[in-house]
Amino acid sequence: MNRKLLTVITEQALERQLIRCVMEAGARGYTITEARGQGQRGLRSADFETGCNIRLEVICEETVARQISTRLHRDYFQDFAMVLYLEDVEVLRPEKFDASGHQ
Amino acid sequence: MNRKLLTVITEQALERQLIRCVMEAGARGYTITEARGQGQRGLRSADFETGCNIRLEVICEETVARQISTRLHRDYFQDFAMVLYLEDVEVLRPEKFDASGHQ
Amino acid sequence: MNRKLLTVITEQALERQLIRCVMEAGARGYTITEARGQGQRGLRSADFETGCNIRLEVICEETVARQISTRLHRDYFQDFAMVLYLEDVEVLRPEKFDASGHQ
Amino acid sequence: MQLDPVILFFVLGFGAGLLRAEMRLPSAVYELLTVILLLSIGLKGGVELAEADLLQILPRLGTVLIMGIVLGLLAFGLLRLSRALPRSDAAAIAAHYGSVSVGTYAVAVAFLDTVGVAYEAYSAAFVVVLEVPAILLGIILVRGLRPQNGWSDVLHEVFLGKGVVLLLGGLFIGLLVGRQGISDLEPLFIDAFKGFLALFLLEMGLVAASQSGAIRRHGTFLLLFALGFPLLGAVVGAVFAWLMAMSLGGALLMAVLGASASYIAAPAAMRLSVPEANPGLSLTASLAITFPFNVLVGVPLYYAVLSAVYPGAGG
Amino acid sequence: MQLDPVILFFVLGFGAGLLRAEMRLPSAVYELLTVILLLSIGLKGGVELAEADLLQILPRLGTVLIMGIVLGLLAFGLLRLSRALPRSDAAAIAAHYGSVSVGTYAVAVAFLDTVGVAYEAYSAAFVVVLEVPAILLGIILVRGLRPQNGWSDVLHEVFLGKGVVLLLGGLFIGLLVGRQGISDLEPLFIDAFKGFLALFLLEMGLVAASQSGAIRRHGTFLLLFALGFPLLGAVVGAVFAWLMAMSLGGALLMAVLGASASYIAAPAAMRLSVPEANPGLSLTASLAITFPFNVLVGVPLYYAVLSAVYPGAGG
Amino acid sequence: MQLDPVILFFVLGFGAGLLRAEMRLPSAVYELLTVILLLSIGLKGGVELAEADLLQILPRLGTVLIMGIVLGLLAFGLLRLSRALPRSDAAAIAAHYGSVSVGTYAVAVAFLDTVGVAYEAYSAAFVVVLEVPAILLGIILVRGLRPQNGWSDVLHEVFLGKGVVLLLGGLFIGLLVGRQGISDLEPLFIDAFKGFLALFLLEMGLVAASQSGAIRRHGTFLLLFALGFPLLGAVVGAVFAWLMAMSLGGALLMAVLGASASYIAAPAAMRLSVPEANPGLSLTASLAITFPFNVLVGVPLYYAVLSAVYPGAGG
């Protein structure tokens, strides 16, 4: 019944790459909301041409979450504004979120 | 001090029904953000006329969360794009989120 | 590896004050998404001139989270629509979120 | 014949969409354009209504209502006969094709303005009337008289959707203040109409292209239906126009109403009332196939045929 | 008299809102409309200022500033006398009614254009002046000279809100380039003005309707105040117009400024500075009662009365 | 000379932005304005192309392509010589300055319309051509022929960005339907052009002001480059115009193309392909320094100089 919820907050410019990375790691879906904020790389909002952030959530098995987070660290952490965190969540049809799940 | 945070991601078309269901189950409030994403039922975004998703959060007692999730499963899981998960959260004025709470 | 995720849902009018409070308490960043919802103070959405909500997330050390939440309670809970909750999250570079962190 | 630039905007959008160019208009802009087009069509229609004989027009609204039911039943019958789709999907598609597309209507109006042919602008009232019956029919065909989530949400969606309210509102305002009264509104709602229509079609081209991947997924049967039914619908529309003794321009508008399929009111209503129907199916048909077909081929085609055969067309 | 179609757009929006039709314009569109209306009013005013005698107008700005304080004090006094509301709510409402509604001003301008009565277009400068004093007064009445979150946020909100900046900006640009200079801007800012105003009022109708449920909740006292104070405010405005020897058209604009209540600058400023005041109360009064009243009844009523009694109106 | 009001809108926005007034237009509005301006410039250019000798113009496109590379190399060379910046930052900035700003081009077009000087409107095609080469050059200068995330995303971003697609689309539509054909589109796309440009510049002023804090952070070297390179670029542009025997008006447009720096296509492309370059650096230069400089000082300056020295300018 338990899965991981991985949340990634990063630059809008990375959306395409991010989705590719998430799906290749075996996640079965994702959810994106528009966000803005501030961090080490300064203010990020529509008011600044550096642009907005996106906030991407993936519910998946722990191994998938670890894999995504490793790849994101390797490829993007150095040059892009990015924050990433993991939580435990309870889902009702866990197989819906598994890399090996049957639809 | 602990309550449940129930998150539902589903089709915008269901907003009215969803709110009705949440409030009838005894929740004292809810928060909605606009979202897009992908899952078993394909891509869902403003770019596709199938439309966007909404992401609804309810902080409530566990029993209320279970009741909402049971009703949503029964009424909508078969025909609508829907994902639903539960987390533990710590709130500061727990009575604000209880079905029996006094305002 | 563990930090707190503090989420605040409140009136858009408070954004400036909220950010000030969060940063003064020692948080290293925050993320904001637009939201709407309902609670003790009635319906809040762009459809009503009382206006929308914002949903602010801060990843920080527990002490910082407690301090923010105490200050928000003191200054705004009485007169403003506001909800606030805490969760445990796992982050990968914890020092990125610490009041004393080195960038 | 002179190329109509608004059509080229659709082509531009469609091409850009196929190449996955990143240029969808924000949904707020799309909504603004829709609001302006609906009000514009309504106002023009209302001004004409103010100058027409209302007593003559009222019974025609009833005739048009019947046309909506005829079209819905025709579509449902054909789809069921083919045995290709379950009842719910057939009914949902029938609801779309018995209803109408305001965007296609706007293109036909622009076409008539360009070729300089007169038409009964009060036909905007027909658009309103046609929004309703086929959708209700579609629900009844599946649910009988008890839709999934009760009638109240559905009726709300159908009668109080943007389409009906703004068209009807524009009609009433035009009717009340007359041609003279709306003169101050003309720069935005009349003079700039084609410009806004161009932007709208640009966006619709992008949307249609984004759906076009789904065509392959849904098979050739859907493609055939979405290309064939408009032709039948156009004939039905033209016959009804003839029954009502409308002009050549009016007959084109009626043909287009018959040929076009809803992609706004119907999808929302069917999603709630017949949720087991696959929304991808009906949307792909109406938005990705029928709409482009009507805009690019249908409107001039129907006009060419009508010019030749419609009584009194001098053809 | 000829019905003004822009008013009918308000009625349409209000009716649709009461029926809970799903058609609120996206907030981005609402903001675009606001920006265009503010700039449009400012530009027109600036062009007139360029042709007027600035030395004659400057002292009038001071007079109008006094009017704002008079209106605010009047409203506060009446509300406190009635003992129906706590001090904070009375002050917040006073801030709204001493301030002005640009939307109502735009309706009055459109009204004068329609009936063909001349007016001092530089009155747009009065709108700017009136945005400020009542809000500051409202804060001082509760907080004395120490508002909740310090003055800096409040002053920022008041002086650097969209309303003041765009009106003032339009005024300056119009003043600098003159009638000739803005001719290229006319298609968007002048010719299309009434069309944009129509869309704006459609939206305002929807907003007002969405608030109207709150009227019942807040009781008849609020209703009486929100209907009665505009009448008093209109008299005050007309008297000040007479003091400044303005024309009949200008007197209507002043009456409307007196009668109207802010629903943009004041709510935001009061929320931050007097948070214990119930924002529902003042918003319901200004937005759901006074605004519709002025648009539908007030403007023509004030005009009718002024035509009869205003010195030199030939009434 | 008559003050151009559109420039004053930029000043208004910039001033309001510096004072931190809360009035950014919603991004949906900004996108709508961009779309209209791009289409408008494209349509006007296309109509002129339809009347021009295409065989004469095609080779000029090649010449302009070379200009883009020359500008990019010049910028890169100067930045590397100065040793102030790492290779990646120099390349990213070179990509911005070898490319162009459609907003600045629109201001120059409005300027020529105001002073009544003829120009080769088909230069809109040059804007399209210049969007591409410098960006590719910038990437190659850092990555060689293997950019960070592969070529496909980059090429997609460059060739299928809003700028290229809408300008090119407008050009083709104008070319196909000709001056007569677009007459119905004129109220929105031609007559209202300056009004939309005014709103666009208002917003750009706000944006530029919001970036201006970054100027101090990035030091005087960046300031010098962002003020100095436009002068060099203008000379290069004017020389190329002379090589192509363009008119005085056309020479101003070419000078402006040379002097202006991209702030839409280039930032997006460089972020993905050369992510280690600091995006704040190039954006601050192009958006907060060069854009305001060109709009306020550059355009009239280049024109004044060209009037005096450009062959055949009668200066």
Ligand SMILES: Nc1ncnc2c1ncn2[C@@H]1O[C@H](COP(=O)(O)O)[C@@H](O)[C@H]1O
């Ligand atoms: N401590 C934090 N809490 C919540 N969100 C954060 C935090 N730090 C950064 N963010 C978000 O992550 C984005 C990228 O962060 P950074 O890479 O630190 O610039 C920021 O723009 C914020 O939206």
Ligand SMILES: Nc1ncnc2c1ncn2[C@@H]1O[C@H](COP(=O)(O)O)[C@@H](O)[C@H]1O
């Ligand atoms: N594994 C997942 N992680 C996060 N969000 C998901 C996931 N699967 C689906 N969703 C979201 O839930 C919506 C409905 O999912 P579905 O019913 O699977 O189509 C999708 O459009 C996504 O926004």
Ligand SMILES: Nc1ncnc2c1ncn2[C@@H]1O[C@H](COP(=O)(O)O)[C@@H](O)[C@H]1O
């Ligand atoms: N039980 C709840 N669950 C989720 N969000 C809530 C809840 N109660 C209130 N909210 C959100 O918090 C905002 C302020 O709440 P309140 O102060 O109770 O009016 C509301 O507008 C909602 O967006």
Ligand code: NA
């Ligand atoms: Na039809």
Ligand code: NA
């Ligand atoms: Na007032």
Ligand code: NA
């Ligand atoms: Na350049």
